[in-house]
Amino acid sequence: MSVPGIFSALEVAGSGLTAERGRMNVIASNLANARTTRTAEGGPYKRLDPVFEAKSLAPNAFDPVMRNVHKVEIGRVERSDEPGQLIYDPEHPDADEAGYVEMPNVNVVTEMVNLMTASRAYEAGVTSIESIKSMASAALRIGR
Amino acid sequence: MSGQGIEAIGQQLRMVRPEDASNIRDGFDQVPGIDEGSLSETEQVGFSDALTAAVDDAATRGHDAHEMMKDFAAGRLDDLHGTMIASEEAGISVKLVGSIRDKLLDAFQELWRINV
Amino acid sequence: MDIIGTISPLTQAMDFHLARQNLLTANLAHVDTPGFRARELYRVDGFGGALEVAMQATDERHIAGSGSSAEWKVDIDPHASVGPNGNSVDLDREAVKVASNNLRYDALSTMVKGSLQGLRWAAQNGR
Numbered sequence: 001m002s003v004p005g006i007f008s009a010l011e012v013a014g015s016g017l018t019a020e021r022g023r024m025n026v027i028a029s030n031l032a033n034a035r036t037t038r039t040a041e042g043g044p045y046k047r048l049d050p051v052f053e054a055k056s057l058a059p060n061a062f063d064p065v066m067r068n069v070h071k072v073e074i075g076r077v078e079r080s081d082e083p084g085q086l087i088y089d090p091e092h093p094d095a096d097e098a099g100y101v102e103m104p105n106v107n108v109v110t111e112m113v114n115l116m117t118a119s120r121a122y123e124a125g126v127t128s129i130e131s132i133k134s135m136a137s138a139a140l141r142i143g144r
Numbered sequence: 145m146s147g148q149g150i151e152a153i154g155q156q157l158r159m160v161r162p163e164d165a166s167n168i169r170d171g172f173d174q175v176p177g178i179d180e181g182s183l184s185e186t187e188q189v190g191f192s193d194a195l196t197a198a199v200d201d202a203a204t205r206g207h208d209a210h211e212m213m214k215d216f217a218a219g220r221l222d223d224l225h226g227t228m229i230a231s232e233e234a235g236i237s238v239k240l241v242g243s244i245r246d247k248l249l250d251a252f253q254e255l256w257r258i259n260v
Numbered sequence: 261m262d263i264i265g266t267i268s269p270l271t272q273a274m275d276f277h278l279a280r281q282n283l284l285t286a287n288l289a290h291v292d293t294p295g296f297r298a299r300e301l302y303r304v305d306g307f308g309g310a311l312e313v314a315m316q317a318t319d320e321r322h323i324a325g326s327g328s329s330a331e332w333k334v335d336i337d338p339h340a341s342v343g344p345n346g347n348s349v350d351l352d353r354e355a356v357k358v359a360s361n362n363l364r365y366d367a368l369s370t371m372v373k374g375s376l377q378g379l380r381w382a383a384q385n386g387r
Contacts (some may be wrong), residue, residue: 015287021293038355050294065279068299068334072289100367121291124351128285129361135281139274142376144270180300210266213371219275219303224367231371235378238263241383 004065006139008057009132015071015123022074023050023118027111034106037094044094045104047080080105199244206237263375270372276303276332276384277365283334284361287354295346298354300337 024046033045053075058066081107090099169217215221280301290296340348 004279009278009282012285012289016285019289020292039280040276054290054296059274063280064334065301065332069282069286069288070290070296071261072293080317120351121288124288124291124355127355128288128315128358131358132281132285133363135278135365138366142369142373166307181340188329194293213266213375214269215367216371217269219273224363228370231374234263235374236334237382238382259281 002051002058002061002066004069005062006132007135007140008066008069010129012057012071013125013132014098015073016101016128017122019050019052019074020118020122020125021073024122026050026077027115027118028083030106030111031108031115034104034111035103037055037101044084044102045106046084047069047104049078049080050074051076051078102117182207195244199241202237202240202244206234209234209237240250261370263379267372267375270375271369274368276301277361277368279332281358281360281365282294284354284358287349288351288358290347291349291354293347293349293350296349297342297347298337298340298349299334302333304317304331304333312318 030047032095033039036045039045051074053073054070055073056067057069057071061067084103084105086100088099089095089101092101095101212221212223212227212230213234216223216227221227262265283301287298337348340350340353342348
């Protein structure tokens with residue numbers, strides 16, 4: 001792909017959809033484990049945060065537009081090591097000597113807001129693809 | 145401009161009729177059989193003027209329409225439906241001039257047949 | 261009546277809007293990327309003037325509509341305000357730009373189609 005055209009635009013839009021879906025998966029994992037006090041490594045579940053990165057479509061292209069158009073990727077998924085809330089519950093199987101249980105550092109409200117943002121961004125990506133398809137159809141109609 | 149332009153073009157198209165061939169003076173020097181004296185001054189001059197005016201008008205409309213399309217393409221103009229109508233006008237103008245030319249040729253051939 | 265002279269500016273404008281669509285799509289895809297600045301595609305007007313003169317000299321490359329990006333410029337959008345994490349993409353603003361850019365491209369393609377039909381008619385109806 002050497003020119004900014006329909007297919008490069010579709011690739012960029014597609015990358016947005018994939019990234020947002022990846023984020024929604026991470027959020028789903030956080031929400032599902034909001035009360036998991038014991039993981040395989042021991043200790044409570046720690047929140048995961050995806051980090052989005054911009055990657056140029058064609059970093060060495062002659063065309064300045066191709067150099068400046070970036071796909072989006074989830075570069076890495078970070079584990080937050082913030083301490084979670086401590087709940088006093090001596091009966092709990094995971095309670096420490098003082099009777100406190102450390103809960104996961106997942107804030108359900110924050111995760112829901114992130115989910116809505118991701119969902120909105122995903123819809124924006126779908127709108128992008130519809131728009132690109134419309135342009136391609138208009139071009140195809142030239143010959144008809 | 146847009147909507148009225150198409151109406152005006154239609155008017156002019158109606159004006160160009162093969163029956164008017166016998167009134168043509170310009171360019172048809174030797175036309176025996178037609179008594180020029182029987183035609184009034186206004187009838188003789190009117191048709192060729194109208195013809196020229198129609199072609200000029202169609203050409204101008206076509207040129208204006210193309211300028212409008214170029215302005216839209218360069219981002220200087222935001223008028224969407226005006227430019228789309230101008231695009232159609234440009235096509236119609238081409239066909240109008242062609243149509244006038246065709247009828248003129250038909251008229252000339254008819255006269256030529258009368259001659260021989 | 262300059263059909264051929266109109267088609268070239270129309271197709272070059274289509275190239276421009278398609279390239280711009282790429283940038284706007286990328287803006288939308290990066291609504292959540294920290295530190296990402298929204299970009300825009302600008303026409304370099306000085307160049308546009310020079311290009312006009314060259315086309316009247318009937319240079320064949322220009323009639324072909326090479327769509328070279330020599331007359332465009334990618335720049336960070338100065339009107340996009342930067343958010344707390346360095347991201348300057350406003351979802352709604354970019355979505356509106358996507359829609360209007362799409363509209364212009366569609367209008368231009370319809371004009372190209374009309375011009376080509378006019379050319380075809382002229383070619384078939386010469387006497």
